[in-house]
Amino acid sequence: MRLMLEMPSRMAEEPEPIIQARGITRTFGKGSGAVHALRGADLSIASGRLVALKGRSGSGKTTLLNMLGSLDRPTEGAIYFKGKDITSWTDRQRNELRRKDLGLIFQSFALVPFMSAYENVEFGLRIAGIPASERRQAAEQALEFVGLKARMKHRPFEMSGGEQQRTAIARAIAHRPSLLLADEPTAELDSRMGLQVMKVFKDLVQGEGMTIILTTHDPAIMEIVDQVFALEDGRIVEEE
Numbered sequence: 001m002r003l004m005l006e007m008p009s010r011m012a013e014e015p016e017p018i019i020q021a022r023g024i025t026r027t028f029g030k031g032s033g034a035v036h037a038l039r040g041a042d043l044s045i046a047s048g049r050l051v052a053l054k055g056r057s058g059s060g061k062t063t064l065l066n067m068l069g070s071l072d073r074p075t076e077g078a079i080y081f082k083g084k085d086i087t088s089w090t091d092r093q094r095n096e097l098r099r100k101d102l103g104l105i106f107q108s109f110a111l112v113p114f115m116s117a118y119e120n121v122e123f124g125l126r127i128a129g130i131p132a133s134e135r136r137q138a139a140e141q142a143l144e145f146v147g148l149k150a151r152m153k154h155r156p157f158e159m160s161g162g163e164q165q166r167t168a169i170a171r172a173i174a175h176r177p178s179l180l181l182a183d184e185p186t187a188e189l190d191s192r193m194g195l196q197v198m199k200v201f202k203d204l205v206q207g208e209g210m211t212i213i214l215t216t217h218d219p220a221i222m223e224i225v226d227q228v229f230a231l232e233d234g235r236i237v238e239e240e
């Protein structure tokens with residue numbers, strides 16, 4: 001399956017950043033109760049990479065991922081998606097960006113329990129505004145890509161954790177986003193299933209040119225990815 005047929009092949013050795021964060025702060029609450037979740041985070045991620053954000057619990061990983069996914073706005077600073085400052089965009093423009101260009105995956109899969117794998121993916125496409133005539137093929141291709149075509153009639157409780165997470169990945173990629181964001185996508189999986197999920201991510205990056213940013217605590221996953229950013233107290237402190 002070719003998910004990104006329309007994307008130009010990467011020619012330059014140093015690909016353009018798909019997303020950049022500049023001086024991001026995010027403060028929750030006010031006064032003495034204020035929590036400074038991000039305190040000036042800077043980040044630049046090249047297109048076509050598999051990237052991990054690591055850091056202790058509370059270091060700001062999820063908060064930063066939410067900013068990159070335009071689910072939340074920074075208190076200060078700017079996020080650039082393909083060179084455009086999306087922080088200044090209206091909610092409508094940001095919704096459009098999420099529907100078209102971004103895919104989101106959460107730790108807990110967030111599948112609809114009474115829907116089959118196919119229906120979950122198809123439902124995601126409906127929400128993304130994909131016309132009915134295109135949904136079946138797109139949903140089946142995405143499920144095939146994650147190795148679940150044979151199980152697409154199964155509902156979440158009839159699948160393993162790894163299969164459920166791969167269904168969530170299929171849902172997140174079926175509309176062909178250029179950037180996939182995943183918050184601790186392997187945290188609830190055993191190591192074998194976690195590796196299956198990472199293999200799907202590698203295939204998406206290498207075969208389809210997608211960019212993937214995930215958060216993780218798992219050293220085994222940091223070994224697999226192309227680049228690791230470490231967060232400490234709301235700032236990026238190192239890059240490997």
Ligand SMILES: Nc1ncnc2c1ncn2[C@@H]1O[C@H](COP(=O)(O)OP(=O)(O)OP(=O)(O)O)[C@@H](O)[C@H]1O
Nearest residue numbers: 028035036037055056057058059060061062063064
């Ligand atoms: N909506 C919120 N309101 C108040 N404080 C928040 C909110 N969201 C996050 N925080 C706080 O901001 C800080 C950073 O949280 P965040 O969830 O980004 O950390 P994390 O690195 O993802 O942690 P974990 O690894 O445990 O998921 C924490 O102190 C958290 O309690």
